[in-house]
Amino acid sequence: MRFVLASASPARLSVLRSAGIDPLVKVSGVDEDAVTASLTDPAPAELVTALAQAKAEAVAAELTGSEPDAVIVGCDSMLLMAGGEIVGKPGTPEVAAQRWAQNSGTSGELLTGHAVLRLRDGAVTDRTAGHLSTTVRFGAPTEAEIDAYVATGEPLHVAGGFTLEGFGGWFIEGVDGDPSSVLGISLPLTRRLLSDLGLTITHLWNHPTR
Known part of the structure; x- marks a missing residue:
């Protein structure tokens, strides 16, 4: 049985590999804006779960012939900022800098x-989905530090405009909750969802080197 990651995220791939899983990576190509527009006033948790489901379903449709026996994991993350705004990837340096200025010295819910x-x-014989929330406590970088961070390009293409493992x-002053979710994929949540489908995560680990 193949473990398939429906994501192009290098961070998610790195987390899985470090935790004993070497997945087949398949990018869904889902139009996230279209999925969001199809929902009627979704709660933040409903939105991230729907996006994860859409990605997993799209990859499943591509794999029915090539990988007939597989488990597919779709993921999505967004930041609920202190002011109540739910945001994804900044996309531009201007938006990234603005969000860091807003988040400085506050906490947000990833x-x-x-x-x-x-x-x-x-x-597809079985489906399950879930979500979790992790509190991220932001530091108070100077304007020069924010400018330097944005100039690295790192925050432009990650949920909330920050990483824990990079620049x-x-x-980031601290994380209250599951740190692996901040890196992109929650290991505890994934394990629980696999268990819902009768799958044991230890059976999917790569054989350890002896």
């Missing part, structure tokens, strides 16, 4: 949604 699909004989880690 919402992580995961969806897990089970493929048997090329057909952004210098400006």
Whole structure:
């Protein structure tokens, strides 16, 4: 049975590999704006879960012939800022700098949604999904530090405009909750969802080197 990660995120891939899983990576190509527009006034948790489900379903449709026996994990993360705004990737330096200025010295809730699909004989036989929230406590970088961080390009393409494991880690004071979710994929949530489908994570680990 193949473990398939429906994401292009290098951070998610790194977390899984470090935790004993070497997944097949398949990028969904889902139009996130279209999925969001299809929902009627979704709660933040509903939104990230729906996006994760859409990504997993899209990859499942591509794999029914090539990987008939697989488990597919879709992920999405967004930041619920102190002011109540839910945001994803900044996309531009201007937006990234603005968000860091807003978040400076505050806390935000990183919402992580995961969806897990089970493929048997090329057909989806089981589905489950869930979400969790992790509190991120932001430091108070100077304007010059924010400008230097934005200039690295790192915050432009990550949820909330920050990373924990990269340059952004210098400006994160702490995390209350699951740190792996801040890196992109929650190991505890993924394990629980796999268990819902009757799968044991230890059976999916790579064989350790002896």
